[in-house]
Amino acid sequence: xxxxxxxxxxxxxxxxxxxxxxxxxxxxxxxxxxxxxxxxxxxxxxxxxxxxxxxxxxxxxxxxxxxxxxxxxxxxxxxxxxxxxxxxxxxxxxxxxxxxxxxxxxxxxxxxxxxxxxxxxxxxxxxxxxxxxxxxxxxxxxxxxxxxxxxxxxxxxxxxxxxxxxxxxxxxxxxxxxxxxxxxxxxxxxxxxxxxx
Amino acid sequence: xxxxxxxxxxxxxxxxxxxxxxxxxxxxxxxxxxxxxxxxxxxxxxxxxxxxxxxxxxxxxxxxxxxxxxxxxxxxxxxxxxxxxxxxxxxxxxxxxxxxxxxxxxxxxxxxxxxxxxxxxxxxxxxxxxxxxxxxxxxxxxxxxxxxxxxxxxxxxxxxxxxxxxxxxxxxxxxxxxxxxxxxxxx
Numbered sequence: 001x002x003x004x005x006x007x008x009x010x011x012x013x014x015x016x017x018x019x020x021x022x023x024x025x026x027x028x029x030x031x032x033x034x035x036x037x038x039x040x041x042x043x044x045x046x047x048x049x050x051x052x053x054x055x056x057x058x059x060x061x062x063x064x065x066x067x068x069x070x071x072x073x074x075x076x077x078x079x080x081x082x083x084x085x086x087x088x089x090x091x092x093x094x095x096x097x098x099x100x101x102x103x104x105x106x107x108x109x110x111x112x113x114x115x116x117x118x119x120x121x122x123x124x125x126x127x128x129x130x131x132x133x134x135x136x137x138x139x140x141x142x143x144x145x146x147x148x149x150x151x152x153x154x155x156x157x158x159x160x161x162x163x164x165x166x167x168x169x170x171x172x173x174x175x176x177x178x179x180x181x182x183x184x185x186x187x188x189x190x191x192x193x194x195x196x197x
Numbered sequence: 198x199x200x201x202x203x204x205x206x207x208x209x210x211x212x213x214x215x216x217x218x219x220x221x222x223x224x225x226x227x228x229x230x231x232x233x234x235x236x237x238x239x240x241x242x243x244x245x246x247x248x249x250x251x252x253x254x255x256x257x258x259x260x261x262x263x264x265x266x267x268x269x270x271x272x273x274x275x276x277x278x279x280x281x282x283x284x285x286x287x288x289x290x291x292x293x294x295x296x297x298x299x300x301x302x303x304x305x306x307x308x309x310x311x312x313x314x315x316x317x318x319x320x321x322x323x324x325x326x327x328x329x330x331x332x333x334x335x336x337x338x339x340x341x342x343x344x345x346x347x348x349x350x351x352x353x354x355x356x357x358x359x360x361x362x363x364x365x366x367x368x369x370x371x372x373x374x375x376x377x378x379x380x381x382x383x384x
Binding site: 003004005006022025029033065068069072073075076079080083092096099100101102103104106107108110111112115116119135138139140142143144146147149150151154170171174175178179181182183185186188189192193 | 198199200201203204205206207208210211212214215218233240244252256257259260262263264265266270272273274275276277278279280281282335336337338339342346360363364367368371372374
């Protein structure tokens with residue numbers, strides 16, 4: 001089924017509570033945005049890299065975390081170099097590199113299920129406002145179940161449209177896919193209600 | 198909220214995830230990759246309406262944040278919300294809200310042209326407003342420059358708004374999901 005970005009391990013970072021790690025991240029991020037000098041940011045980078053080593057994250061995996069943002073960071077660096085100077089451009093890019101690596105570290109060392117559970121606990125006070133946190137769990141479970149189902153239905157629709165020579169039109173694929181899955185959704189809802197939620 | 202609502206919310210979160218699996222198309226002249234994934238929020242809003250569409254997009258982003266690689270290219274985790282362009286992801290929630298709200302309002306007289314207009318407003322105007330201000334704020338660069346850097350993506354987004362509009366009006370005819378009672382435009 002769907003993989004996760006979690007990297008199994010038993011480091012101290014892996015054992016920290018998921019909620020604590022998730023809550024620490026915005027605090028860390030806010031501090032980073034208040035820092036405007038290179039030396040403390042470089043120290044933060046060294047710290048985050050040391051924590052990656054502690055969690056036994058392979059170096060190539062560390063680099064892979066930065067790849068999606070590399071292009072935009074380069075554009076920002078050049079733009080800032082032009083608008084301001086080298087030190088401001090470095091501060092800007094360094095800050096994002098540290099923040100992205102810190103966030104990636106939380107993702108790599110925390111199971112998705114633990115983060116979901118932490119989020120459900122955090123949402124519990126909303127229960128008093130009439131929202132049901134259990135429905136949140138149901139929605140997550142259903143989404144994960146629907147992704148492979150949709151892939152199967154999409155393939156069936158594609159086969160059917162290919163027979164009519166219409167498999168190149170996105171509309172000919174998307175509309176039957178959505179209508180068929182909406183009908184399926186109604187059946188699923190009836191089945192869940194029939195079983196008493 | 199009924200079980201049926203929750204199933205629909207989950208369904209469109211899953212659909213958005215699946216749209217990320219399609220390999221990105223590259224517009225030949227501009228060499229900008231466009232993914233089908235940003236169709237997801239427009240479709241969620243336009244097919245399910247504002248409330249369910251918004252919750253569906255929010256649910257999708259929560260699943261990405263907790264570490265599932267559901268964004269196009271297999272990206273995921275909290276890290277994607279740490280980058281300078283995170284506003285373009287968070288903005289999806291408001292895309293679904295805007296497209297859903299407008300679609301509900303004009304449900305009884307929805308045409309392709311209206312649906313296209315709503316998709317452009319929600320999927321481009323609102324999205325870029327949030328995404329560009331986010332970049333400008335966290336990176337401290339002028340708004341105009343941020344706009345120029347992202348303008349190459351607009352043609353692809355216009356094409357996607359057209360696709361979304363065609364799907365929204367066709368599904369409305371085949372399997373309407375928004376109750377006429379919920380359409381506030383006419384009683």
